[in-house]
Amino acid sequence: MKEFFKYLINGIFKENPVLVLMIGLCSVLAVSTTVENAIGMGLAFSFVMIFSNLFVSSLRPIIPNNIRIPIFIVVIATFTTIVDLIISAYFPELYKALGIFIPLIVVNCIIIGRAEGFAYKHNVVESLADGVGISIGYIWAIVALGLIREFLGSGTVLDKVIIQSFNPAKVFSMPPGAFWGIALLMGILKWVQQKISRR
Amino acid sequence: MNLLGKLLILFISAALINNIVFMRFLALCPFVGMSTQIEVSLGMGAAVTFVMVMASVVTFFVYYYILVPLNLLFLRTIAFILVIAVLVQLVEMVIRKFSPNLYKAMGIYLPLITTNCAILGVTLLNINYGHNLIEAIVYALGVSLGFTIALILLASIRERLSYSDIPNFWQGYPIVFITAGLLALIFLGFQGLAH
Amino acid sequence: MKNLLRYGLTLMLICGIAAGVLAFTYERTQKIIALNKIREKENLLKEMLPKATKFVMLSNTPKANDSSVKIHEIYVGKNIESIVGTVWEVSTYGYSSEIFLLVALSTDKKIEKIKILSQQETPGLGTEITKRDFLDQFIGKNTPNLEVNKNIMPVSGATISSSAVVRAINEVLRHNGL
Numbered sequence: 001m002k003e004f005f006k007y008l009i010n011g012i013f014k015e016n017p018v019l020v021l022m023i024g025l026c027s028v029l030a031v032s033t034t035v036e037n038a039i040g041m042g043l044a045f046s047f048v049m050i051f052s053n054l055f056v057s058s059l060r061p062i063i064p065n066n067i068r069i070p071i072f073i074v075v076i077a078t079f080t081t082i083v084d085l086i087i088s089a090y091f092p093e094l095y096k097a098l099g100i101f102i103p104l105i106v107v108n109c110i111i112i113g114r115a116e117g118f119a120y121k122h123n124v125v126e127s128l129a130d131g132v133g134i135s136i137g138y139i140w141a142i143v144a145l146g147l148i149r150e151f152l153g154s155g156t157v158l159d160k161v162i163i164q165s166f167n168p169a170k171v172f173s174m175p176p177g178a179f180w181g182i183a184l185l186m187g188i189l190k191w192v193q194q195k196i197s198r199r
Numbered sequence: 200m201n202l203l204g205k206l207l208i209l210f211i212s213a214a215l216i217n218n219i220v221f222m223r224f225l226a227l228c229p230f231v232g233m234s235t236q237i238e239v240s241l242g243m244g245a246a247v248t249f250v251m252v253m254a255s256v257v258t259f260f261v262y263y264y265i266l267v268p269l270n271l272l273f274l275r276t277i278a279f280i281l282v283i284a285v286l287v288q289l290v291e292m293v294i295r296k297f298s299p300n301l302y303k304a305m306g307i308y309l310p311l312i313t314t315n316c317a318i319l320g321v322t323l324l325n326i327n328y329g330h331n332l333i334e335a336i337v338y339a340l341g342v343s344l345g346f347t348i349a350l351i352l353l354a355s356i357r358e359r360l361s362y363s364d365i366p367n368f369w370q371g372y373p374i375v376f377i378t379a380g381l382l383a384l385i386f387l388g389f390q391g392l393a394h
Numbered sequence: 395m396k397n398l399l400r401y402g403l404t405l406m407l408i409c410g411i412a413a414g415v416l417a418f419t420y421e422r423t424q425k426i427i428a429l430n431k432i433r434e435k436e437n438l439l440k441e442m443l444p445k446a447t448k449f450v451m452l453s454n455t456p457k458a459n460d461s462s463v464k465i466h467e468i469y470v471g472k473n474i475e476s477i478v479g480t481v482w483e484v485s486t487y488g489y490s491s492e493i494f495l496l497v498a499l500s501t502d503k504k505i506e507k508i509k510i511l512s513q514q515e516t517p518g519l520g521t522e523i524t525k526r527d528f529l530d531q532f533i534g535k536n537t538p539n540l541e542v543n544k545n546i547m548p549v550s551g552a553t554i555s556s557s558a559v560v561r562a563i564n565e566v567l568r569h570n571g572l
Contacts, residue, residue, distance in 0.1 A: 022372060023228055026316050030224035067401045071408055073284060077277035078412040082419050085273065089423035092430045100323055103276045107316040109228055174387060175222055179380030187373040194368060216490070273420040277412065390490040390516055 004129045007122075011133025017110040018141035019182075019189050024110035027101045028142045029178040035158050038146030039139075040094040041101065044087060046135035048079045048105050049114070053131035055079075056119040063120075072115045073106070080106040110134065141185065148181045149173060206337045213341025216390060219317050220349040221383040226317035230346075231375060233308070234353040244347030246308040248340070250290060251318055254283050255339040258322040259332055279322050287312050317346060352382055439469055442498040442507050445478045446471025456569055462486055463565040466494075477501060482566045488513060488558040489520050495559065497566045504536045508563070513555075520555035528556065538567035 015021055018028050031041040055075050056063075063071050084102045088095045095102070105111070114134055119127040151157055153173030155166050171177050219225050226247075233243040258279050266272055291309045294302045312318060321342050325335040356378050365374050439449045452468040466483040479501055485494045491514035498506040510524040522528060528549050532540070540560050542548045548556035 022231060025227040025231070026224050029227065062404070064397075064401055064404060066397075067405060070281070070284065070405060073280055074277065074405075074408055074412050077280050078415060081273060081276050081416050084276065085419050085423040085427075089426040089430065092427075092434065100320060100327065103323055104225075104316050104320055106276055106280050107319050171384070174383075175224070176380040176383040176387065178224065179376045179383055183369075183373040183376035183380065186376065187368050190371075190373065191368040273416055274413065277416070 004125060007126055007129035008133040008136075011130060011135070011137045012140070013137070015134075016137040016141060016189075017134055018138060019186055021110075021113075023113060024108045024138070025182070027104060027108065028138075028145060029175075029182060031098055031101055032142055032145040032149055032178060032181070033153070033173050034150045035143060035146040037094070037097045038142045040087075040091070041098055042135075042139035042142050044083050044098070044102060045105055045108070045111075045138055046132075047083050048076060048108075049111050049135050049138070050128065050131035051079045052076045052111050052115055053119040053127040054124060056115045057122060057124045057127035060120060068120065069112075069116070072112055072120075076111055076115070077106045110138065144185055145178070145181045148184065149177050152181075153177055206334065209334060210337050210341040210344075213338050214345035214348065215386065218345040218349060218386050218389075219320070219342045220346060221379070221386040223320070225320040226315055226346055229308075229311060229315055230350060230353065230379075231372070234350050234357055234375075236358065237351055237354045240347070240350035240354040243308045244343065244350055246312060247315065247317065247346055248343035250283075250287060250309070250312050251321055251339045251343045252336055253290070254286055254318050254322055255325055255335045256332070257282055257286060259325065259335050262326055275323075275326070276319075279319055283318055283322070317342065349382070353379060356382075438496065438509075438511075439471065439481055442481045442496055442509060443471040443479045446473055448472045449481070458484075458565050459568055460486075460561060460565050463562050465565070465569075471498075479506060483511070484562045484566060486558045486562045486565075488515050488523075489552065489554040490515055493523070493555070493558055493562070495562055497563060499566070502536075503567075504534055505532050505563070505567075508532050508559075510559075515552065515555045519549070520552040522549040522552060523555050523559055525549075528559075532563055535563075536567065538564040540564050540567075 011017070013020075017024055027041055027045070032038045052072075052075055056072060059071075059075075080103060083105065087098070087102060114130060118130050122130070147157060149172050151162065151168075153168055153170060155161060155163070155168035172181065213219075217223060220227065220230050229243055229247075233239055261278055261282055262275065266275060266278060271278075287309055291302075294309075321339055325338060328334075328338075330338055353375070357375065360374060360378070369377070436449070440446070449469045449471055452470060455465050455468055458465050463484055463486045466485060468483075469481040470477055471479045471481060480499045482497045482499070483494065484497065485492050487493070493513040493515070494511040496509045496511055498508070500506045508529045510529070513521065513524065515521050515523065528547075531546055540546050540563060542553060542557045542560055546556070546560055
């Protein structure tokens with residue numbers, strides 16, 4: 001049980017896929033224009049991430065080592081397509097907002113990286129913990145960026161005005177704001193880590 | 200507008216106005232990882248151009264001559280990614296066999312390209328925009344030129360950044376992203392260029 | 395050789411299962427997706443012409459006189475067989491993107507309502523063309539003589555985007571003999 005939590009926590013801070021490992025950034029930067037989109041993208045990502053980890057770890061005994069990569073790709077692509085179909089059927093508005101970034105989950109380096117680097121070497125329970133941990137890490141990073149950009153860019157959070165007199169700077173909803181927002185998050189995380197390690 | 204003019208606009212808008220890195224946020228992993236030196240950026244740019252054009256052509260035929268007639272559009276993502284993975288493997292083998300020099304120059308980048316989301320992204324966008332074969336090729340060329348430009352721009356700034364005095368917690372990736380944001384701001388200026 | 399066969403079979407098996415699972419999901423979701431699309435279109439048209447209960451798409455759309463404007467679809471709104479108006483889907487190139495808009499005309503060929511369907515103009519400037527302040531100026535107009543700064547106030551800082559909308563609306567009004 002202790003191991004389970006160790007792997008779960010690992011993905012949230014120490015190996016946060018977005019802010020520390022610096023992979024899978026494309027969807028994070030592109031979709032984080034509003035908090036709502038960020039949450040939608042985070043959930044779609046988590047679905048694929050967790051199921052891919054579960055499947056790869058449970059299929060471990062029957063996957064021949066030499067052709068493991070193509071098999072990972074097929075597994076991930078299958079779950080991505082399922083998510084794509086489900087969102088397009090039940091959440092058409094979200095589907096429009098996320099656009100091409102739903103099918104692109106398949107080439108998200110995080111998922112294939114965890115399949116190869118973690119799930120292929122660990123059992124089902126540990127892989128589940130890792131999948132959930134990485135997903136939470138991804139979600140908090142993308143939602144935090146969404147918060148920064150939506151608030152600074154349009155002055156709202158989840159479409160609600162927070163401070164009346166605040167004059168938003170549109171540039172934060174535009175592409176440059178995404179780069180600045182993620183730089184800010186990374187800087188803050190680094191600063192916090194330095195404070196902690198100095199103690 | 201004649202055909203050539205249309206293609207030129209498509210090319211310029213793919214390279215500058217809708218720059219794949221700064222406006223569409225694709226291919227950020229190689230953008231950050233491969234932009235440390237100008238030379239490395241050029242190698243990566245060449246490899247991406249090569250694979251992107253080939254992938255656009257092959258997926259065009261796969262989509263319109265296999266998936267559409269068989270009514271299997273929902274297999275699009277899975278089919279495209281497999282095509283790209285196989286293509287990259289093939290290209291790697293062919294280059295290694297026939298041109299050791301070229302292999303030395305771009306070989307190490309090739310395996311990284313399978314998970315480069317720009318390749319899959321461009322093949323999907325080609326379908327979304329309804330490009331024909333020639334448009335798809337021109338679009339792929341424009342996008343990869345835009346990618347190479349972005350890479351070289353960032354690499355040349357990063358080469359200088361390595362000598363600058365940067366506050367402690369902005370060092371490393373944060374300052375790279377702030378630079379990228381400033382470059383993106385510049386690229387916003389290209390909006391409206393095509394008209 | 396034996397290995398090659400094993401690899402091939404394993405890959406085929408996995409791809410087969412994947413295709414099966416996807417076919418099943420597709421079967422389940424496809425009807426809902428198709429339904430969503432129809433409902434979305436209907437809701438949009440209802441919003442344009444609230445009086446209509448039924449919409450019929452015209453099979454032949456006229457060619458645009460202005461070569462920069464494209465006429466995509468025309469719907470006739472009916473309320474128990476009597477025509478209450480038409481909805482036009484047109485598009486034209488603005489400053490940095492193609493602007494798609496819906497224009498609703500009443501039976502006496504006056505503009506009832508305008509809605510911008512999609513655009514990617516400059517955020518904060520060109521995107522203001524989607525606001526009521528700008529679009530409501532067109533309501534009630536019926537002659538194709540609209541011009542920016544003459545009888546239409548453009549969005550400040552976005553004359554090109556505003557002129558594009560005016561161009562598209564003039565084109566619709568030009569066809570009001572339909």
